[in-house]
Amino acid sequence: MLHPTHVERASAREELDALTRLHAEGRRRMASMWFPLTVFGIIYLGVAPLALLIHRNHLAPYFALCLGIGSILTARHYRLRGDVEGVHTRVLPWLLTSIIMTVGGGVASFTGFIIGSEFLDTAGPFLVVASFFLAFALIVHSRLLLADACAMVVLCMVSGWIARGDGRVALQAALYGVLLLGSAWVQRTAERRTA
Amino acid sequence: MIHPSEQLDDDVHQRVRLGILALLNNVTRADFAHLKSTLNTSDGNLGRHLRVLEDAGFVDITKVVDGRRPRTWVKITREGRTALRREIEALKEIVAFVEGESDRVRQTGRSLARDSSTA
Numbered sequence: 001m002l003h004p005t006h007v008e009r010a011s012a013r014e015e016l017d018a019l020t021r022l023h024a025e026g027r028r029r030m031a032s033m034w035f036p037l038t039v040f041g042i043i044y045l046g047v048a049p050l051a052l053l054i055h056r057n058h059l060a061p062y063f064a065l066c067l068g069i070g071s072i073l074t075a076r077h078y079r080l081r082g083d084v085e086g087v088h089t090r091v092l093p094w095l096l097t098s099i100i101m102t103v104g105g106g107v108a109s110f111t112g113f114i115i116g117s118e119f120l121d122t123a124g125p126f127l128v129v130a131s132f133f134l135a136f137a138l139i140v141h142s143r144l145l146l147a148d149a150c151a152m153v154v155l156c157m158v159s160g161w162i163a164r165g166d167g168r169v170a171l172q173a174a175l176y177g178v179l180l181l182g183s184a185w186v187q188r189t190a191e192r193r194t195a
Numbered sequence: 196m197i198h199p200s201e202q203l204d205d206d207v208h209q210r211v212r213l214g215i216l217a218l219l220n221n222v223t224r225a226d227f228a229h230l231k232s233t234l235n236t237s238d239g240n241l242g243r244h245l246r247v248l249e250d251a252g253f254v255d256i257t258k259v260v261d262g263r264r265p266r267t268w269v270k271i272t273r274e275g276r277t278a279l280r281r282e283i284e285a286l287k288e289i290v291a292f293v294e295g296e297s298d299r300v301r302q303t304g305r306s307l308a309r310d311s312s313t314a
Contacts, residue, residue, distance in 0.1 A: 012289040018210075019213065086228050089222055090221070
């Protein structure tokens with residue numbers, strides 16, 4: 001016969017396990033980011049030709065405009081999806097991450113320009129984005145976003161060996177764009193399979 | 196010494212109610228149908244538990260008409276999040292308390308066995 005304390009421990013353990021499962025379900029929903037990944041992918045693909053046409057330090061208005069439009073589209077996407085699925089996910093963490101990430105990238109680029117560091121000016125904003133992806137991946141326990149963050153660092157290093165200045169920015173942006181669109185496709189396919 | 200089970204809140208400490216709060220904790224809001232299917236419960240049962248949580252101030256319930264069908268949206272309140280956090284802490288303390296007690300019983304048993312062998 002089981003001692004009452006064993007029953008109590010088993011019950012408390014079971015409840016904690018059930019809570020962990022439900023918590024993981026919420027995290028999985030937060031990690032479902034194929035739409036914002038697609039938006040970011042398109043934004044970065046747009047950066048590639050712009051960086052060659054206009055100077056890399058004149059891209060701030062483009063990013064501000066794209067961030068505004070992208071945020072509205074993403075919030076709308078999550079709202080419509082929430083209406084269909086019966087559960088609205090929290091958009092604020094994603095939105096704040098996007099804004100701070102973009103502003104952080106701008107600050108890195110501006111600092112690089114002021115102190116005359118080409119590395120910080122060209123690779124800084126991209127590495128800031130990689131570090132935010134890493135942080136978000138750890139928060140929502142997403143292996144895909146973690147892989148993206150690692151790939152971003154590698155792509156930054158590889159771009160540095162191939163090109164310099166505006167060319168490096170254009171190459172990094174194009175590679176980021178392809179990476180993000182690829183990740184969005186992988187996540188969307190996986191979600192469709194499990195649905 | 197107060198047993199950690201005394202920290203459990205009766206309004207929260209129930210499978211379905213705990214499940215509702217845990218589900219709502221990571222999302223902005225969820226509808227009745229989603230809660231019902233995820234927690235594998237009936238309409239009446241879920242409605243009863245939601246009323247208990249609403250009366251305790253742990254959830255906000257909004258009824259809207261979506262097209263032609265009525266829809267019930269449920270949202271966790273700040274008090275609800277606090278209650279859930281306390282419940283989880285209490286459950287963890289229970290596990291730790293019982294494990295600590297088991298260790299003490301085992302150690303006492305071992306020392307008794309040692310004493311009897313040396314005697």
